[in-house]
Amino acid sequence: xxxxxxxxxxxxxxxxxxxxxxxxxxxxxxxxxxxxxxxxxxxxxxxxxxxxxxxxxxxxxxxxxxxxxxxxxxxxxxxxxxxxxxxxxxxxxxxxxxxxxxxxxxxxxxxxxxxxxxxxxxxxxxxxxxxxxxxxxxxxxxxxxxxxxxxxxxxxxxxxxxxxxxxxxxxxxxxxxxxxxxxxxxxxxxxxxxxxxxxxxxxxxxxxxxxxxxxxxxxxxxxxxxxxxxxxxxxxxxxxxxxxxxxxxxxxxxxxxxxxxxxxxxxxxxxxxxxxxxxxxxxxxxxxxxxxxxxxxxxxxxxxxxxxxxxxxxxxxxxxxxxxxxxxxxxxxxxxxxxxxxxxxxxxxxxxxxxxxxxxxxxxxxxxxxxxxxxxxxxxxxxxxxxxxxxxxxxxxxxxxxxxxxxxxxxxxxxxxxxxx
Numbered sequence: 465x466x467x468x469x470x471x472x473x474x475x476x477x478x479x480x481x482x483x484x485x486x487x488x489x490x491x492x493x494x495x496x497x498x499x500x501x502x503x504x505x506x507x508x509x510x511x512x513x514x515x516x517x518x519x520x521x522x523x524x525x526x527x528x529x530x531x532x533x534x535x536x537x538x539x540x541x542x543x544x545x546x547x548x549x550x551x552x553x554x555x556x557x558x559x560x561x562x563x564x565x566x567x568x569x570x571x572x573x574x575x576x577x578x579x580x581x582x583x584x585x586x587x588x589x590x591x592x593x594x595x596x597x598x599x600x601x602x603x604x605x606x607x608x609x610x611x612x613x614x615x616x617x618x619x620x621x622x623x624x625x626x627x628x629x630x631x632x633x634x635x636x637x638x639x640x641x642x643x644x645x646x647x648x649x650x651x652x653x654x655x656x657x658x659x660x661x662x663x664x665x666x667x668x669x670x671x672x673x674x675x676x677x678x679x680x681x682x683x684x685x686x687x688x689x690x691x692x693x694x695x696x697x698x699x700x701x702x703x704x705x706x707x708x709x710x711x712x713x714x715x716x717x718x719x720x721x722x723x724x725x726x727x728x729x730x731x732x733x734x735x736x737x738x739x740x741x742x743x744x745x746x747x748x749x750x751x752x753x754x755x756x757x758x759x760x761x762x763x764x765x766x767x768x769x770x771x772x773x774x775x776x777x778x779x780x781x782x783x784x785x786x787x788x789x790x791x792x793x794x795x796x797x798x799x800x801x802x803x804x805x806x807x808x809x810x811x812x813x814x815x816x817x818x819x820x821x822x823x824x825x826x827x828x829x830x831x832x833x834x835x836x837x838x839x840x841x842x843x844x845x846x847x848x849x850x851x852x853x854x855x856x857x858x859x860x861x862x863x864x865x866x867x868x869x870x871x872x873x874x875x876x877x878x879x880x881x882x883x884x885x
Contacts, residue, residue, distance in 0.1 A: 558607025
């Protein structure tokens with residue numbers, strides 16, 4: 465988007481007014497591939513004379529096939545290299561247009577992944593781990609903060625691996641805590657020091673002692689910086705995927721039910737306001753009724769705050785693609801439904817622990833500014849953008865989208881919190 469803007473393109477709200485339609489695609493699972501293709505075909509049908517540029521993962525992985533079979537696309541461009549990987553591409557990240565809701569921006573800290581989980585196609589699309597330098601990331605964060613961004617959401621395929629490829633520079637200190645401390649130290653004119661830093665996508669096996677040779681361990685390093693700097697939110701996005709040791713081994717993971725419970729217990733003991741989001745993957749080849757029963761038991765023991773459940777998608781090129789003992793789609797869907805139903809009271813109980821507490825809220829959208837009580841929708845530190853619940857904020861004075869306000873959490877309604885500014 466920054467490069468297009470530099471080429472004097474101007475973003476328009478109506479695709480019918482556009483000279484160029486950019487379709488950013490996903491190729492992670494089969495349903496995403498279909499959605500990407502359907503979107504391209506739909507735009508071509510609606511706007512037969514407008515140029516369509518297909519970008520992202522689908523164009524990266526299937527460039528040759530699409531070039532031969534998708535004449536509806538005028539251009540195919542895959543995943544660009546990191547700006548500081550070769551030292552030649554200009555850094556546009558801090559100045560780029562933002563598609564996120566007011567006050568928040570995503571910051572990519574690395575690209576690719578070395579974990580090679582047997583079900584995952586990401587390394588086939590994006591390659592091995594390539595970390596950005598701390599200087600490049602903090603430079604982007606500084607520019608975003610100058611623009612008034614209040615929440616920096618750090619993303620990666622596995623943030624816990626950041627810097628382990630040797631690309632980030634620095635000494636023996638674990639690179640992710642070093643990066644967080646560098647971001648926390650950003651100061652300067654036009655920068656409000658009261659910002660949030662949220663970390664997403666952290667492979668849980670990175671928090672296991674046997675996976676971490678650094679002194680004190682990665683988990684303790686993260687806990688310490690979150691205790692030292694409350695702006696580094698104690699929000700842990702840990703995709704456990706399963707709890708059965710046999711299923712996890714088949715997935716290419718080293719954890720197990722007991723080890724994952726220790727991680728959760730340690731985080732909550734050291735960080736009482738810690739929030740944990742996770743995903744479970746059901747229907748993986750070889751998953752038995754006993755394996756699923758262990759996952760259900762783990763769910764009740766772990767009491768994860770936010771949970772997404774997915775059924776296994778068989779992806780070509782992955783190690784799991786040729787595995788035997790496949791689970792039927794009907795059985796996988798039934799297991800998914802059971803986990804989702806069981807999660808409802810767990811999330812409600814976890815949210816209740818944050819009720820009647822003082823906290824901050826990031827205002828995203830004003831709902832009613834005319835009546836005596838002003839209403840807005842926003843998020844608390846417990847809510848990641850788009851995937852968790854929301855905060856309904858009442859106030860006697862007008863609320864401004866993109867601002868952080870002090871609130872009192874009053875009550876829980878479903879997955880949302882009612883708050884008073």
